[in-house]
Structure formats: structure tokens, C-alpha cells
Amino acid sequence: MHRPGRRIAWAAESPEDPFGVAAAAAAAGAGWKGSDGAPSSRSSSSTEEERAKGAPPVREAEARDEDEQPLLRGIFGVGKRSCDVVLSARRLSWSPIQPERPVGGSNVGLTNEEESVEMKDVFSVKLKRRRFAGQQKGGLLLGITVFVCLKKEGNKLKDSVINLSNLSEDHCYLWFKHLKEILNGFPNRPKSLKVFVNPNSHRKEAARIYHEQVAPLFKLADIRADVTVTEYEGHALKLLKECDLTSFHGVVCIGGDGTAHEVAHGLLLRAQMDARRDGDDIIAPVKAQVPLGIIPAGSTNILAYTVNGIQHTVTATLHIIMGHVQSVDVCTFSSPTKLLRFGFSSMFGFGSRALALAEKHRWMPSSQRKDFAVLKTLASLKPEYCELSFLPLEQDAQGEDTKQQKRLKSD
Numbered sequence: 001m002h003r004p005g006r007r008i009a010w011a012a013e014s015p016e017d018p019f020g021v022a023a024a025a026a027a028a029g030a031g032w033k034g035s036d037g038a039p040s041s042r043s044s045s046s047t048e049e050e051r052a053k054g055a056p057p058v059r060e061a062e063a064r065d066e067d068e069q070p071l072l073r074g075i076f077g078v079g080k081r082s083c084d085v086v087l088s089a090r091r092l093s094w095s096p097i098q099p100e101r102p103v104g105g106s107n108v109g110l111t112n113e114e115e116s117v118e119m120k121d122v123f124s125v126k127l128k129r130r131r132f133a134g135q136q137k138g139g140l141l142l143g144i145t146v147f148v149c150l151k152k153e154g155n156k157l158k159d160s161v162i163n164l165s166n167l168s169e170d171h172c173y174l175w176f177k178h179l180k181e182i183l184n185g186f187p188n189r190p191k192s193l194k195v196f197v198n199p200n201s202h203r204k205e206a207a208r209i210y211h212e213q214v215a216p217l218f219k220l221a222d223i224r225a226d227v228t229v230t231e232y233e234g235h236a237l238k239l240l241k242e243c244d245l246t247s248f249h250g251v252v253c254i255g256g257d258g259t260a261h262e263v264a265h266g267l268l269l270r271a272q273m274d275a276r277r278d279g280d281d282i283i284a285p286v287k288a289q290v291p292l293g294i295i296p297a298g299s300t301n302i303l304a305y306t307v308n309g310i311q312h313t314v315t316a317t318l319h320i321i322m323g324h325v326q327s328v329d330v331c332t333f334s335s336p337t338k339l340l341r342f343g344f345s346s347m348f349g350f351g352s353r354a355l356a357l358a359e360k361h362r363w364m365p366s367s368q369r370k371d372f373a374v375l376k377t378l379a380s381l382k383p384e385y386c387e388l389s390f391l392p393l394e395q396d397a398q399g400e401d402t403k404q405q406k407r408l409k410s411d
């Protein structure tokens with residue numbers, strides 16, 4: 001078993017490396033680069049270069065200040081109040097306008113607390129119009145709707161809206177244009193995705209989950225999705241080996257762990273084929289060209305849970321839309337001469353035998369068939385011979401990632 005450094009998946013932020021991009025990008029140049037912080041008028045690559053060269057903290061502070069500079073200031077209705085709204089590259093903030101009181105009048109009960117949202121948490125902006133049922137175009141402009149990704153308890157993400165009301169077309173168009181420009185400046189956010197839906201997963205709900213919960217969010221975020229509903233086991237793998245991935249910013253699978261493994265294997269195999277690595281070249285595998293988003297819809301969703309920190313469709317979808325990228329370890333499984341497949345875990349034959357047995361007993365209820373399979377496999381457990389080698393990513397003096405191979409033998 002080899003652990004060829006790190007692959008990438010859309011996932012929850014980790015405190016040390018919020019988007020896991022540094023290691024992922026350095027290892028093989030795949031995936032989105034740069035952080036998902038607010039885009040600045042300065043190019044993000046120049047800021048990164050400066051950081052890499054050890055730019056003094058004062059430069060970073062200047063860049064931060066620049067991102068805080070107001071780009072627009074205007075009046076909108078927010079909720080039931082008239083607010084003074086300010087937009088900078090980093091944030092959208094609003095505070096209620098205090099009406100002038102007649103002499104002796106009091107402002108008791110009126111708060112002027114500022115509220116704000118970070119632009120890095122905004123995933124879409126739309127013009128809001130009043131339309132009649134069935135009306136597709138036109139309609140009276142009512143203002144702007146800003147769609148925000150909110151962090152809830154327990155790693156959960158939720159979509160929410162802020163309505164900015166103003167009937168002036170010129171005013172709204174100007175704000176809409178600026179908000180769009182800021183959103184388009186986030187480098188990691190996908191615009192085009194290849195999506196695999198396994199209609200057979202768990203309770204056969206993956207297609208419904210996609211159409212009801214995932215597709216509307218992708219549409220809102222202006223993401224084009226090329227959807228394949230898989231027809232048989234191995235269908236996603238076959239398509240990934242053949243299709244042109246250059247027009248996609250990522251691959252998404254909706255299903256259980258079996259589907260996620262098949263798609264991850266296909267994606268990595270495809271990267272080896274494109275890099276002209278044949279089956280014998282198993283020591284130095286290359287990274288996937290694009291990240292993999294895993295949306296849980298299976299009976300077990302361990303992979304989705306591991307990368308997202310929660311088994312929740314909307315959370316997984318929002319991580320993809322927001323371009324949250326996280327590096328993950330991947331194994332290659334090989335015989336002495338041939339690469340067999342890529343995967344995320346190995347139980348030295350135990351897991352695969354138990355899963356194969358569970359597959360044969362699909363007529364049983366899902367909880368019972370898995371317990372039955374584990375117990376039956378345990379009863380006939382035998383020792384296995386294998387050789388393990390690790391390729392941990394390590395940083396050399398220049399900050400470059402290097403792979404060091406370590407071998408272990410076991411039986």
C-alpha cells in the first residue's frame with residue numbers, strides 16, 4: 001500500500017490550513033490556488049509571491065486596509081429599516097439611519113448597531129424583481145438579494161439571504177455590478193462541474209437529493225453542471241477515463257462510499273493516464289487535476305463525513321460552491337507488478353470481504369446485513385502478507401514539498 005502524498009477534496013476548513021491549498025498545489029499543481037480571503041484590487045498572485053518571499057507584515061496590513069476601503073456607500077431598506085450600506089472588497093455592512101427627531105424628541109429604543117457580512121461568505125447575488133406567476137422576464141425591480149453561507153453549530157453550513165431594497169434601477173445595477181465583480185475575484189470557486197449521481201445508492205434517493213437540494217444551489221451560484229446518472233457499477237469510472245476534464249473545475253459525486261471511491265479512483269487513474277504513468281509506475285503517482293466534491297446519499301457516508309465534518313447535503317454542497325478545498329491522503333493498492341486501484345483505507349482484505357458479503361445479502365435490511373457480514377468475516381479471519389510504503393509530504397529548506405519513501409513489511 002502506498003500513500004502518495006495528498007489529494008484534494010472539497011471539505012470543511014481545518015484550522016491550520018483552512019483550505020488545504022498550499023500542500024495540495026505544491027505537490028502537483030492541481031486544484032485551486034490561493035486563499036479564499038476577500039479578493040483585493042492587487043493581484044492575489046503578487047500578494048502570495050510577496051508572502052512567500054517573506055514580505056514584511058506591514059505590506060499585509062496595507063493590503064488588508066486596502067480591502068477595507070469603501071467601494072460604494074448608499075441607502076437601502078434592510079428588513080423594515082432604512083440603512084446606510086457600505087461595500088468594501090472584504091465586507092458588506094449596514095447600520096440603521098437614525099431619523100431626525102423634533103427638539104426634545106428621544107431616540108430611546110432605536111439601535112444603530114452595525115451589522116455586516118464578510119464577502120468571502122457570500123456565494124451569489126441577484127437582482128430582486130416583482131414578477132407574476134409564470135412571468136420569466138422583466139418585472140418591477142425591488143432591490144438586490146445577497147446569498148450568504150452561514151456557519152451553524154457542529155460543522156453545519158446553511159444558506160441564507162440578505163435583501164437590500166431600493167427601487168432605483170441605476171443604484172441597484174451599480175451595486176449589483178460591484179458585488180458580482182468581488183465574487184468573480186474568488187479564485188477557487190467552480191463555475192463548471194461534472195456530476196455523477198448513483199440512483200441505486202441506499203434508498204435510491206440520490207437523484208431526488210440532487211434535484212431538490214443540490215441543483216438549486218448550483219443554479220443560484222451560476223454553476224453549470226454536466227450530470228450523469230450512473231447506469232451500472234463502473235459507469236463513472238469508464239466515463240472519467242474517457243471524458244475531457246479540462247472544461248470542468250471539479251467533479252462531484254452523489255451517493256455513498258462505494259460511489260465516492262469509484263469516482264476518486266477514476267479521477268486519480270485519469271491523472272496518471274494524462275501524465276503518461278502506466279500501471280507499473282506506482283511509486284510516484286500524480287495528483288488529480290481537479291478537486292472531488294462528495295455529497296452524501298448512501299447508507300454509509302464515511303468519506304463525506306470525514307471531509308465535511310458532518311453528514312449533511314447542504315453543507316457538502318456549500319463547501320463545493322464556496323471553493324473550500326482540503327487536502328486528503330490517498331492510498332494506491334498494487335500487486336508486485338501492477339497498480340490495482342486508488343482508495344482511502346485498507347483493512348487488509350477484511351473490509352472488502354465483509355462488504356462483498358454484505359453486497360450478496362442486499363435483500364437484508366441495511367443494519368442487519370452489515371453486522372451479519374462483519375461477524376461472518378471475523379469468524380474466518382486469516383493472516384495477510386503485505387508491504388506498506390509511505391510517501392509523507394515534507395518541506396525542505398526552500399519550503400518545497402518533497403516525498404520521502406518509507407517501507408514497512410508485515411504479515
Ligand SMILES: Nc1ncnc2c1ncn2[C@@H]1O[C@H](COP(=O)(O)OP(=O)(O)OP(=O)(O)O)[C@@H](O)[C@H]1O
Pocket residue numbers: 198199200201202203230231232233234235254255256257258259260262297298299300301302
Ligand atoms: N446504476 C447503478 N446500478 C447499480 N450499481 C451502481 C449504479 N451506479 C453505481 N453503482 C455502484 O453501486 C455501488 C454502491 O453504491 P453506494 O456506495 O453509492 O451506495 P450504498 O451502498 O447505499 O452506500 P454505502 O457504500 O455508503 O453503504 C457503488 O460501488 C457503485 O459503483
